[in-house]
Amino acid sequence: MTTSPTARSRGSRPGTGLPVGRIGLWAFILLTVLFFLAPLYVMIVTSLKTMDEVRLSSIFALPMHPTFEAWRFAWSEACTGIECHGLQSGFWNSVRITVPSVAVSVLLGAISGYALSYWKPRGGEILFALLMVGAFIPYQLFIYPLAFAFAKTGLANTLLAVVMVHVFFGLPIVTLIFRNYYAGLPHELVKAAQIDGAGFWRIFRSIILPLSRPILVVAVILQTTGVWNDFLFGLIFGGTNNQPMTVQLNALVSAQFGEKPYNVHMAATILTALIPLAIYLASGRWFVRGIAAGAVKG
Structure with a gap:
């Protein structure tokens, strides 16, 4: 045949x-x-080993006697500089930084994208162009002016300063994401609502937001990942009392002398990455749908 x-x-x-x-x-x-x-896999199995197993076995070998002692030590006892309270304080600092930063930037980005897509305000295109310029200028150029401004206003070394910086630098790209997504929605919905007498905020609350779930998930994941994993802004603007988890992780790994406790380092690294990973796994379906629906339109 x-x-x-x-x-x-x-x-x-x-x-x-x-x-x-x-x-x-x-x-x-x-x-x-x-x-x-x-x-x-290597990080997980190493974090579950004792140091004797780490020294004697292959990095791919499963732990003979799994233990979470390295996780407990990394969370509550590891030294991050001169403090030996583990990563728990940095974790809660990261939570206090991430929640308001993500909430404010996503909300303002959604409103800005909605206004630029449907209402076409005077000067809106110029504003959008400026936002895009701000999105692609390296943020390192703004560190000194921002540090100087925060010092003059008394906001230096505060959580508020870190939150404000993340909102400033996250807003342009979030606005672009929402604008592209809203450009693909049927504009007849907004026109029909305007004929019925609905205003700017009523349309946004009753029509636009219910249709925005996929792109909201995209924006939240992108912002959460960026803010939670940030090192530079937290180091510069947070001060010693408001250091996020990433700064403390760097101090934990680099402050060790003699034998490196690789099991503790691996456990601390996984703890630091756990929140963004959990958010993505919980909402990955909506993330893919939002990317496909909005990120490629313009």
């Missing part, structure tokens, strides 16, 4: 019927998954 030209054109091997292209695709996906999961 001869193979049809159609089968050959689809990439099947003669006599097998196996799609070579699909096998190659799955092989690539598998290798990619292994590439990204291998470091996570």
Whole structure:
């Protein structure tokens, strides 16, 4: 029996019927998954080992006697500089920084994107262009002026200063995301609501927000990841009493002398990355849907 030209054109091997292209695709996906999961696997198994096991066994070997002692030590006793209270204080500082930063930037970005998409205010295009310029200028250029301004206003070394900086630098890209998403929604909905007498805020609250769930998830994940993983802003503007978890993690890893407690370091790193990872896993379906719906429109 001869193979049809159609089968050959689809990439099947003669006599097998196996799609070579699909096998190659799955092989690539598998290798990619292994590439990204291998470091996570090493971190998890190392964090569950004692230091005797870390010294004597392979980094890929499973722990013979799993223990969470390294996790407990990293959370409550590890030294982050001169303080030996673990990462727990940095964790709650990161929470106090991330929650208002994400909430304010996402809310303002949604309102700005809605206004620029539907209401076309005078000077809106100029404002949008300025936002885009601000989004792509390296933020390192603004560190000294911001530090000087916060020092003059008494906001230096406060959580409020860190939150304000994250809102300033997150707002342009969040506005762009919302504007692109709203540009793909049917404008007839807003026009019909205007005919019925609904105003700016009523339309936003009753029509736009209920349709914004996918893009809200995208904006929240992007902002949460950026704010939670930030090191530079927390180090410069937070002061010693308001250091986020990433700053304390750096101090924990770099302040060790002699033998490195790799199990504690791995546990501390996983604890630091746990919140963004949990948020993404809990809302990944909406994230993919929002990216596909809005991020490629303009």
